[in-house]
C-alpha cells in the first residue's frame with residue numbers, strides 16, 4: 189500500500205443497520221451494499237477531511253491496538269469498495285473507467301429507453317432552452333450527457349456535467365461528437381464528492397428511477413443546492429408530483445427501511461422547499 193498518498197472518505201457513504209443488527213454500508217461507486225465491520229468506523233472517520241494512511245495509522249495507534257498489516261488490509265478493503273477515494277489537490281478523484289466499459293454496462297438499455305422517450309426529452313429541451321442562456325450550469329447525473337448538450341446548445345457559458353457510473357464515458361464521447369466539449373466539463377464521480385470554486389446559476393437533473401427516490405434524489409439535490417447554487421439560482425426541475433399507492437408490508441427488514449426512508453424524505457422536502465402536492469401516505473401495517 190502507498191502510505192503517503194492522501195485518501196478521503198466519500199461523501200456519498202450511506203449506512204443501514206440490517207434486520208440482524210449488522211452494519212451495512214455502500215457508496216455511489218460501490219458495487220452494492222455490504223456488511224462493514226464496526227471497527228472500520230474510526231478509520232473512515234479519520235479519513236473524512238483527507239489524510240494519508242501513514243498519518244491515520246499513527247493517530248489511531250495512540251488509542252487503539254492495531255497492527256500495520258491489519259490496518260493496511262482494512263484501508264485496501266475500503267478503497268476497493270470506493271468508501272475511500274484518492275484525494276488529489278484537495279479533491280476526491282475517481283479513477284477513470286476502462287475504455288469501452290459503458291458498452292457492457294447493465295444500465296445502457298435504460299439510457300436508450302430514456303433517449304427514446306420523446307416527451308421527456310422535448311420537455312427538458314424546452315425548459316433548458318429558456319433557462320440556460322449565458323448561465324453557468326451544473327448537471328447532477330448526466331448519464332449519456334443529453335441534458336448537458338441541450339444546455340450547451342442553449343448558449344450556456346459553462347456546463348459542469350457530473351456522472352458517477354461508466355456511462356460517463358459515453359457522455360464524454362457525446363460531448364466531443366456534438367462539438368460542445370469546449371463548454372461542457374465532465375466530472376466522473378458522485379455530486380456529493382464534487383468541489384466547485386464558484387457557485388452555479390442553474391442546476392439541472394433527472395435522477396429519477398421508476399421510484400422517484402431510488403437514486404437518492406433528495407439528499408443529492410439538497411447537497412448540490414446548498415453547496416453549489418448561487419442565491420436566487422434555479423433548480424430545474426424544482427417541483428415533483430408523486431403519486432403513490434399504499435402497499436401493505438407486514439414485517440421484515442423492508443418495513444423498517446420503508447419507514448426510515450419516508451421519515452428522511454419528509455425532512456428533506458422541508459429543507460429543499462420542494463412541493464409534493466400529491467404525496468399520499470404509504471400504509472404500513
Ligand SMILES: C[S@@+](CC[C@H](N)C(=O)[O-])C[C@H]1O[C@@H](n2cnc3c(N)ncnc32)[C@H](O)[C@@H]1O
Nearest residue numbers: 329330331350351352353378379394395403408
Ligand atoms: C435517470 S439517469 C438520467 C441521465 C440523463 N440526465 C438523461 O436525462 O438521460 C440518472 C443518472 O444520474 C446518475 N446519478 C444519480 N445520482 C447522481 C449523483 N448524485 N451524482 C452523480 N451521478 C448521479 C446515475 O448514475 C444515472 O446515470
